[in-house]
Amino acid sequence: MTAISAPQRKTGGGAEGRRPRRSIVLNLVAVVIGLAVWTLLASVGVQGMPGPAEVAARAVELVADGTLAMDALASLRRVLLGFLLGTLLAVPVGFLMGWYATARGLLEPYVQFFRTIPPLAIIPLAIVLMGIGEVPKVFVIFLASFLSSVVATFQGVVDVDKTLINAARVLGASDRTIFLKVVVPASTPFILVGMRVGLGSAWGTLVAAELIAAQEGLGFRMQQAQLYYDLSTIFVGLIAIGVLGLLMDRLLLLAERRLTDWQERR
Amino acid sequence: MTTKISFRDVVKTYPMREGTFTALDHVSLDIADQEFVTVVGPSGCGKSTLMSMAAGLVEPSAGQVLVDGEPVAGPGPDRGVIFQQYALFPWLTVRKNVEFGLKLADLPAEERRRRAERAIELVGLSDFADALPKTLSGGMKQRCAIARAYAVNPKVLLMDEPFGALDALTRVQLQDQLLHTWSQDQRTVMFITHDVDEAVYLASRVIVMAARPGRVQRIIDVGLPYPRTEEIRLSPEFGRVRNEVWHSVYHQAPAA
Ligand SMILES: Nc1ncnc2c1ncn2[C@@H]1O[C@H](COP(=O)(O)OP(=O)(O)O)[C@@H](O)[C@H]1O
Ligand SMILES: [Mg+2]
Numbered sequence: 001m002t003a004i005s006a007p008q009r010k011t012g013g014g015a016e017g018r019r020p021r022r023s024i025v026l027n028l029v030a031v032v033i034g035l036a037v038w039t040l041l042a043s044v045g046v047q048g049m050p051g052p053a054e055v056a057a058r059a060v061e062l063v064a065d066g067t068l069a070m071d072a073l074a075s076l077r078r079v080l081l082g083f084l085l086g087t088l089l090a091v092p093v094g095f096l097m098g099w100y101a102t103a104r105g106l107l108e109p110y111v112q113f114f115r116t117i118p119p120l121a122i123i124p125l126a127i128v129l130m131g132i133g134e135v136p137k138v139f140v141i142f143l144a145s146f147l148s149s150v151v152a153t154f155q156g157v158v159d160v161d162k163t164l165i166n167a168a169r170v171l172g173a174s175d176r177t178i179f180l181k182v183v184v185p186a187s188t189p190f191i192l193v194g195m196r197v198g199l200g201s202a203w204g205t206l207v208a209a210e211l212i213a214a215q216e217g218l219g220f221r222m223q224q225a226q227l228y229y230d231l232s233t234i235f236v237g238l239i240a241i242g243v244l245g246l247l248m249d250r251l252l253l254l255a256e257r258r259l260t261d262w263q264e265r266r
Numbered sequence: 267m268t269t270k271i272s273f274r275d276v277v278k279t280y281p282m283r284e285g286t287f288t289a290l291d292h293v294s295l296d297i298a299d300q301e302f303v304t305v306v307g308p309s310g311c312g313k314s315t316l317m318s319m320a321a322g323l324v325e326p327s328a329g330q331v332l333v334d335g336e337p338v339a340g341p342g343p344d345r346g347v348i349f350q351q352y353a354l355f356p357w358l359t360v361r362k363n364v365e366f367g368l369k370l371a372d373l374p375a376e377e378r379r380r381r382a383e384r385a386i387e388l389v390g391l392s393d394f395a396d397a398l399p400k401t402l403s404g405g406m407k408q409r410c411a412i413a414r415a416y417a418v419n420p421k422v423l424l425m426d427e428p429f430g431a432l433d434a435l436t437r438v439q440l441q442d443q444l445l446h447t448w449s450q451d452q453r454t455v456m457f458i459t460h461d462v463d464e465a466v467y468l469a470s471r472v473i474v475m476a477a478r479p480g481r482v483q484r485i486i487d488v489g490l491p492y493p494r495t496e497e498i499r500l501s502p503e504f505g506r507v508r509n510e511v512w513h514s515v516y517h518q519a520p521a522a
Contacts, residue, residue, distance in 0.1 A: 163349050163351050163353040164355060166341075166349070167347070167353035167354075168355075168366070169340075169341045170322075170342075170346070170347040171366055171367035171414070172341070172343040172367060172371065173370055181355075185355070185357045186357075188357075262399075262400060263400070264356065264400040
């Protein structure tokens with residue numbers, strides 16, 4: 001996953017949003033150099049290391065027999081389910097914590113504590129408690145996305161500009177109106193950034209969860225390949241994970257740009 | 267003349283690590299109906315605190331703040347507030363910002379649209395009605411904030427250094443526009459500024475405050491006729507009042 005910028009700042013590209021052609025050319029050059037170095041490493045015989053051509057051939061096989069699509073779908077399904085559930089719960093809980101001091105006092109110790117535990121560390125516990133089916137995997141992803149979204153939402157609510165709240169109050173707004181018409185829109189950029197971080201950590205957690213116990217999925221496939229020293233398949237898996245992660249991140253970034261187009265960007 | 271806003275022996279203290287900090291120390295001040303007063307003073311002397319009490323955003327620690335003879339109990343659309351930082355809702359267009367208060371007043375859509383239109387026209391923003399705040403200059407943002415306040419037709423305008431962040435030219439334009447509107451609707455205006463020229467140009471009375479503790483130092487009658495013109499701004503009488511205000515702001519005797 002790419003780095004996440006603060007909501008006020010703009011990620012990547014020039015101030016105009018479009019990437020200059022020069023930088024695209026440089027990106028392509030970097031990819032070509034990378035492939036060359038990889039080929040070189042493989043040809044001087046780093047133990048068992050496949051070159052790009054071999055990996056590409058393996059990828060074609062995996063695509064042709066449907067394995068790659070099946071694995072990717074299985075992984076995506078888990079991630080999206082956990083991510084959706086996590087975010088769906090995180091947003092109201094984050095609002096509650098930001099808006100009511102009592103809720104904050106009660107929930108913050110738990111949120112802050114669990115946030116310091118890497119979601120991966122929960123896996124052993126989840127497996128013992130929930131077995132080795134889909135539930136523990138989805139749960140760990142749920143937890144990962146919940147924790148990052150809840151903190152972002154809560155921070156967004158706390159950071160809402162007090163003058164905006166006062167501006168609404170002096171126009172006669174009730175607490176309810178202030179919440180719905182000021183706090184919610186004002187914290188949207190924070191929530192979306194939290195979602196992006198959450199999706200990133202969900203994706204990372206998923207693959208690790210699949211390494212442990214699964215019948216399908218990108219992580220499972222790599223785990224299997226490891227048993228047979230099938231490095232090409234591992235490479236295909238890694239690249240698929242990277243590409244899918246990048247795609248999801250870009251989709252959310254696009255949504256974020258759309259929904260928070262009103263922001264002043266400096 | 268009836269009194270519109272009345273501060274009676276108002277005290278505001280904030281708890282500190284040791285003891286309390288007195289932001290306002292027994293301030294008494296009456297502002298007449300339809301009067302235009304300006305408040306000047308060094309920063310930290312409690313100008314914003316005083317105004318926020320009239321707005322109902324801050325409660326006095328002691329004493330009373332009355333509007334129309336009634337103690338202020340929270341904010342309300344009868345008192346429009348304009349903040350230095352504009353405080354526009356950045357996700358709403360100019361028109362939607364202006365309609366914000368009208369929606370809260372439960373006006374029918376038709377009426378809302380009409381009144382917003384009129385307020386936007388009054389401040390000269392008609393061409394930008396559908397623009398987002400981020401595309402506006404500072405002066406235009408403040409015009410929009412003023413339109414938003416005018417739209418709900420408040421009896422009192424409370425303005426906290428509204429032109430403080432604007433360039434000199436824009437500032438003069440907005441001052442004239444504000445006076446022009448005021449001459450027609452004769453709202454009561456309490457206008458805070460740190461600019462002595464602005465204080466004298468706009469007001470019939472200038473309230474000079476002093477700091478530590480925040481208090482009213484002097485009240486100076488401007489005694490210049492309305493409408494205020496460039497001629498008045500450049501006249502020797504204006505200069506004299508300006509000097510007087512300047513002196514009482516910048517050469518304050520320390521608190522007894
Ligand atoms: N919520 C608060 N807590 C503590 N001190 C405050 C608070 N609000 C204002 N003050 C203090 O009260 C004094 C007056 O503030 P303010 O009314 O903003 O002054 P002014 O607008 O004249 O610059 C300042 O010294 C400020 O630090
Ligand atoms: Mg102030």
